[in-house]
Amino acid sequence: xxxxxxxxxxxxxxxxxxxxxxxxxxxxxxxxxxxxxxxxxxxxxxxxxxxxxxxxxxxxxxxxxxxxxxxxxxxxxxxxxxxxxxxxxxxxxxxxxxxxxxxxxxxxxxxxxxxxxxxxxxxxxxxxxxxxxxxxxxxxxxxxxxxxxxxxxxxxxxxxxxxxxxxxxxxxxxxxxxxxxxxxxxxxxxxxxxxxxxxxxxxxxxxxxxxxxxxxxxxxxxxxxxxxxxxxxxxxxxxxx
Numbered sequence: 001x002x003x004x005x006x007x008x009x010x011x012x013x014x015x016x017x018x019x020x021x022x023x024x025x026x027x028x029x030x031x032x033x034x035x036x037x038x039x040x041x042x043x044x045x046x047x048x049x050x051x052x053x054x055x056x057x058x059x060x061x062x063x064x065x066x067x068x069x070x071x072x073x074x075x076x077x078x079x080x081x082x083x084x085x086x087x088x089x090x091x092x093x094x095x096x097x098x099x100x101x102x103x104x105x106x107x108x109x110x111x112x113x114x115x116x117x118x119x120x121x122x123x124x125x126x127x128x129x130x131x132x133x134x135x136x137x138x139x140x141x142x143x144x145x146x147x148x149x150x151x152x153x154x155x156x157x158x159x160x161x162x163x164x165x166x167x168x169x170x171x172x173x174x175x176x177x178x179x180x181x182x183x184x185x186x187x188x189x190x191x192x193x194x195x196x197x198x199x200x201x202x203x204x205x206x207x208x209x210x211x212x213x214x215x216x217x218x219x220x221x222x223x224x225x226x227x228x229x230x231x232x233x234x235x236x237x238x239x240x241x
Contacts, residue, residue: 019046021075025232026050028221030084031072037088039213040174041095057235092171104166111164111172115179118148122182126229144183152176153194162203177204185223
């Protein structure tokens, strides 16, 4: 006789219905890609009280909420998840944004690891000492336009499809769009030599869930105000030396 799987318990169903809760400071950082992916999946989420002081952060650590004493942390489906990539992998897998098989997932992973490399460079730009910022910015633009964007331009041009992998919407598309937009904050015409990526940007930006996230008043965060940088650095004991 064929086994019939039992539906989840009421408790499990209630846990799954709770909105994900994000624990971070009031800014982009490593949480922003998580916000993007949840929004793209059409998942409503809420922000816990923003971290404003080192004391708040230490309390999370002392409470045992942070497995490795680090944020981002996301409360989701009864778990307190940490480690950015683990969180993103879980969200993508749960919401069918991670390809149809292992080969597609491997390709998606390669694409998103590269976008995260570029994203990380841009994220660290405000931490550069003033005398190093011009050189660092030039390095960001050089790598974006010679190492990263040409790969995505060629991939989209070669297969002629709307999405990066498998002709279906995936986290690779979400994370590439996010990275394009923050790269344009560094250099507004950074896509001038990439017409296929320009079309990709317009197309993905018009997906309803993403279009909503890009509207004013959404949970998308603006670039970090330089005046707030000392506060963020003090929360995490970051030095720019």
